[in-house]
Amino acid sequence: MTALARNEALIGAIPILGLLLGWQAAVSAGVAPSALLPSPVAVFGRVAQNLGDPDFLGHTAVTLYRLFVGFLIALAIGVPLGLAGATNRIAGAALKPLVRVLAPVPKIALYPALILSLGFDDASKIVLVTADALFPILLATFQGAAMVEPKLVWSARAAGTSPAGTLLKVILPATLPSILTGSRIALVVACIVVFLAEMITSTDGLGYLLVRAARNFQTVDMFVPLIAISAIGLLLNGALALTRKKLLVGFPEED
Amino acid sequence: MIAISGVTKTFQRRGGGTHLAIDSIDLQVAEGEFVSILGPSGCGKSTLLYIVGGFVPPSRGSITVSGRPVTGPGPDRGPVFQEFALFPWKTVLGNVAYGLREAGMRKREAERQAEALIARVGLKGYESFYPKELSGGMKQRVAIARTLAYNPAILLMDEPFGALDAHTRVRLQNELLELWERDRKTVLFVTHAVDEAVFLSDRVVVMSRQPGRIKAIVDIDLPRPRHRDELLLQSRYQHLVIELERMIEDPPEEIRP
Amino acid sequence: MTAAALATRTRATLLPGLPPLLACLALLLAWQLYARTLSMGGIPDALSTIRELPAILGDRESLADILDSIRRMAIGFAIALAFSVPLGLFMGRSRTVAAMVNPLLMITYPVPKAALMPIIMLWFGVGDASKLLVIVLGVSLPVIYHAYQGARAVEEKMLWSARAMGMSGPARLARIVLPASLPEILVGCRTGIVLALITMITSEMIARQTGAGNILFNALDMAQYETVYAMILVISALGIVLDMLFEYVRGLLTGWAEPRHDLLAPSL
Known part of the structure; x- marks a missing residue:
């Protein structure tokens, strides 16, 4: 880490620390009863305690399962569709207006319909995550593939690659940076949506934990799932950044 | 070797109308010939x-290479682009x-041959580098x-040398000529630099603008x-450069509606 | 411009509405066919759902509820813009400010803002204030982020020229950095609109007092499936209309910018 980066990391810690200190000060000063505002010490103590609790870990695992399956399905649908839409004129003409209409629809509003047709279990939540994660991936893939330098494709064609072969050997790798950018947005949305779906109807998962704590007025426990989903988001973002670094060695840097 | 006959290309303008890019081009290029296409x-x-x-694809006209009509890209014609690609x-x-x-070669054999070629263009030691780590001249x-x-x-x-600085351009011109002297491939070379065209070519095709037509072949x-x-230092060279420069001198660009 | 050029231009601006309209019709048709054949009567079909619409939109109370949602969203969106854009621009021009705010953004981005509702409701009650607050939180993050990205990418030489002309710091921010970052800020706004909708619906679902989300989930609880589907249609239409409105505004504001693949601004 360079001195500059270390300095910036320190500066970045200031507002977060300030927030925590302000929170603690408010609690100590008795601004609000602890039933409304528990102290940060109590909250983080509960988080640490929960990390060893199989029940909590089980709920976390359920949320992660829904998140990943939904995200991977979105990836498996979005990337091929995006590539097809950008490289095939007919596919593009059919895809564009559909995306134009479906992308701005708030998918969470579809959730009741998903519950009615798929039930209250995993399936409806996974489909909801897929529906929300699909469009960032699809759009980014489409955009990336549409902007691939045609001369890259020409170079491959001249070297004897078939038109279909260029899709896998040139367009897909050249679109990879865009796909990863789309995935990053999709993962954040997936975190948000899986949590909300679990809050709406569920018997397990982090979202359910929040609702359960709210019902029983256990304020400390309401903070725990929120901190957990934030940490999951951060970890996923970090994992994606690593993947990016590994997969995109040859591409120009982007921060 | 290359026979271009009556090739015309029109583009669809955005928002309607057509644009005639090149008009009725006829050109023959012999095997082993170095031909430049020069124009603004x-x-x-x-x-x-x-x-x-x-x-x-052309809008009209046809192209044959070694007697066979061109319908798409093929490994008999290798492109080198200004953008390196x-x-x-x-x-x-x-x-x-x-x-x-x-072409179906085994990995090991392909890499052996590639290494030899990399050495031939003076980049031995750079095999494991990524393009972004190279200078423009090295990329080309x-x-x-x-x-x-x-x-x-x-x-x-x-x-191919349009995006390079003047110094690198001259070096690569020399290297290209050396490579070409060895196996005398047929070369079709597009440039807007008169001295480059004269230095490299057997023949220079001068094109005019809007629509693109062949103005002269020198x-x-x-x-x-x-x-x-x-x-x-040769006066013949100097004369050729001056003659071609006069030919491509253009009326000032006018803004078309 | 010649008359012909004008005509083609008008045609080009009118035509883009057609394919999305066809897409809507195709989707409704697919729904109709699915409801009538595959689902074996499990879900209401498109036609009967559309017939349900006048009942909802004609009902004073539900119409007021829906308008209430839109009003909250608009106010929340405006408040969020008012502080997010300056903050983002400021971050883009000062490394220290960016270093200070970035980590906070990183940890709060993946937290679903509507999930804060149960806690915020403890503090501010179930009324407007809580719902407004979560919408503001939801919208502000993408706007801050994109304003920051936009301001960071502003050509340094453009600012040098402004300085040479004697423009002051705040004036440079308002008259150079802001317009130059506008295309990127609008990308953030689009994400913000979608997040505002999500937050609006879920916060109303959790607080259960008024709003479109309230009608939707109450109908679900009371097994009024026709109303559920009709509300889905209403909210989807709201999303699509907002998107079109946004595209229109963007066209007005950034007609000068390089054309980008319009469909493709990253949206959530």
Whole structure:
């Protein structure tokens, strides 16, 4: 880490620390009863305690399962569709207006319909995550593939690659940076949506934990799932950044 | 070897109307000949090259290479672009070996041959570098090696040195001539630089703009092998440069509605 | 401009509405066919759902509820813009400010803002204030982020020229950095609109007092499936209309910018 980066990391810690200190000060000063505002010490103590609790870990695992399956399905649908839409004129003409209409629809509003047709279990939540994660991936893939330098494709064609072969050997790798950018947005949305779906109807998962704590007025426990989903988001973002670094060695840097 | 007859290309203008890019081009290029297409920007010279490459279909007219009509790209015509167009996700070695692997060669053999070519363009030691780590001149050497790797009979060069600084450009011109002297491939070379065209070519095709038409074809009767320092002093060379410069001198650009 | 050029231009601006309209019709048709054949009567079909619409939109109370949602969203969106854009621009021009705010953004981005509702409701009750607050939180993050990205990418030489002309710091921010970042800020706004909708619906679902989300989930609880589907249609239409409105505004504001693949601004 360079001195500059270390300095910036320190500066970045200031507002977060300030927030925590302000929170603690408010609690100590008795601004609000602890039933409304528990102290940060109590909250983080509960988080640490929960990390060893199989029940909590089980709920976390359920949320992660829904998140990943939904995200991977979105990836498996979005990337091929995006590539097809950008490289095939007919596919593009059919895809564009559909995306134009479906992308701005708030998918969470579809959730009741998903519950009615798929039930209250995993399936409806996974489909909801897929529906929300699909469009960032699809759009980014489409955009990336549409902007691939045609001369890259020409170079491959001249070297004897078939038109279909260029899709896998040139367009897909050249679109990879865009796909990863789309995935990053999709993962954040997936975190948000899986949590909300679990809050709406569920018997397990982090979202359910929040609702359960709210019902029983256990304020400390309401903070725990929120901190957990934030940490999951951060970890996923970090994992994606690593993947990016590994997969995109040859591409120009982007921060 | 290359026969271009009556090739015309019109583009659809955005928002309607058509734009005539090149009009009724007829040109024959013999085997082993180095022919430059010289013209101001916007004269359609690159479009003509892309049509010969099979990347862009002509609106009218036809092209045959060794008697066979061109219907698409093929490894008999290797392009080298101004933008290099290297695969950023592949190393120098991976880029140069690409065509060999596509031809079905085993990995080991393809890499051995690619290494030899990389050495031939003076980049020994850079095999594991990615294109982004190279300078412009080095990138273009890799692009040339990548194309030479699958041994096309014809090289289609689209302002290959246009994006390089003056010093690097001269070096690469010399290196290209050296490479060409060895195996005398047929070269179609697009440029807007008069001195470059005269230095490299057997014949220079001068094009006019809007629409792109052949204005003149000039034989460059300078002896080979050519050396830049000697050539610059020859009055024949100087005359050719001046003659061509006058030919492509253009009325000032007018803004069309 | 000649008359012909004008005509083609008008045609080009009118035509883009057609394919999305066809897409809507195709989707409704697919729904109709699915409801009638595959689902074996499990879900209401498109036609009967559309017939349900007048009942909802004609009902004073539900119409007021829906308008209430839109009002909250608009106010929340405006408040968020008012502080997010300056903050983002400021971050883009000062490394220290960016270093200070970035980590906070990183940890709060993946937290679903509507999930804060149960806690915020403890503090501010179930009324407007809580719902407004979560919408503001939801919208502000993408706007801050994109304003920051936009301001960071502003050509340094453009600012040098402004300085040479004697423009002051705040004036440079308002008259150079802001317009130059506008295309990127609008990308953030689009994400913000979608997040505002999500937050609006879920916060109303959790607080259960008024709003479109309230009608939707109450109908679900009471097994009024026709109303559920009709509300889905209403909210989807709201999303699509907002998107079109946004595209229109963007066209007005950034007609000068390089054309980008319009469909493709990253949206959530």
